[in-house]
Every structure is written in structure tokens, then in C-alpha cells.
Amino acid sequence: xxxxxxxxxxxxxxxxxxxxxxxxxxxxxxxxxxxxxxxxxxxxxxxxxxxxxxxxxxxxxxxxxxxxxxxxxxxxxxxxxxxxxxxxxxxxxxxxxxxxxxxxxxxxxxxxxxxxxxxxxxx
Numbered sequence: 001x002x003x004x005x006x007x008x009x010x011x012x013x014x015x016x017x018x019x020x021x022x023x024x025x026x027x028x029x030x031x032x033x034x035x036x037x038x039x040x041x042x043x044x045x046x047x048x049x050x051x052x053x054x055x056x057x058x059x060x061x062x063x064x065x066x067x068x069x070x071x072x073x074x075x076x077x078x079x080x081x082x083x084x085x086x087x088x089x090x091x092x093x094x095x096x097x098x099x100x101x102x103x104x105x106x107x108x109x110x111x112x113x114x115x116x117x118x119x120x121x122x123x
Contacts, residue, residue, distance in 0.1 A: 023094070031084050032119050041083070042083045042084070043086075045061070046087045047088055060086075085110045
């Protein structure tokens with residue numbers, strides 16, 4: 001029961017508008033649980049295309065960190081949707097999350113890297 005309550009709290013927190021200028025950090029497990037119980041989110045892999053093609057989380061779109069600069073992205077037209085961001089180890093996802101927040105995206109959540117992912121991977 002406690003695990004279900006914690007999961008519910010995580011989901012509610014993620015659905016609320018983030019009021020900070022920094023992306024929120026969640027665990028890979030929290031991201032996986034969110035993805036299993038929601039359909040309205042964007043999953044963004046910010047690694048280079050070569051890394052993405054070697055293996056990525058199903059449903060992820062590849063938007064390399066270097067392409068996230070100062071303008072709203074065509075791949076992410078809704079500034080208020082939940083965006084889950086990952087890279088390989090966590091550093092680039094955090095930078096990408098900060099850039100996305102500066103652009104105006106309101107619900108940005110970084111869950112580190114694919115190296116901590118326990119779900120399936122497309123190769």
C-alpha cells in the first residue's frame with residue numbers, strides 16, 4: 001500500500017506545473033512508472049544520433065543536446081506537456097532540462113541516463 005501511495009504522489013507531483021526554473025530530477029523507476037500509467041508525455045533522448053541508434057528506450061525521440069538552444073522545438077510543440085529527458089549517464093539530460101526550462105517548457109523531468117534504465121531497450 002505504501003508503494004502505491006508513493007507512486008500516486010509522484011504522479012500528482014509530475015502532473016502539477018513545476019514552478020522552478022530548474023528541471024525536476026526523478027529516478028528511472030519513477031519515470032518508468034509514470035510512463036506505464038500515462039499516455040500524455042514526451043520521452044526525449046538527448047544523446048547523439050549514433051548513440052541513439054545503438055539502443056534507446058521505446059517511444060523516445062532523439063533530440064541531441066546540441067540542438068536544444070533558445071527556441072521552442074518543433075518536436076515538442078506543447079510547452080505544458082510532461083517531458084521526460086534522459087541521456088547516457090545523466091549530465092547531458094540535466095543540461096538539456098535546464099535549456100528546455102529556459103525556453104519555456106514547464107514540466108521537465110530528468111531521470112539520468114539509459115545506464116540506469118531497467119525497462120526495455122530498442123536496438
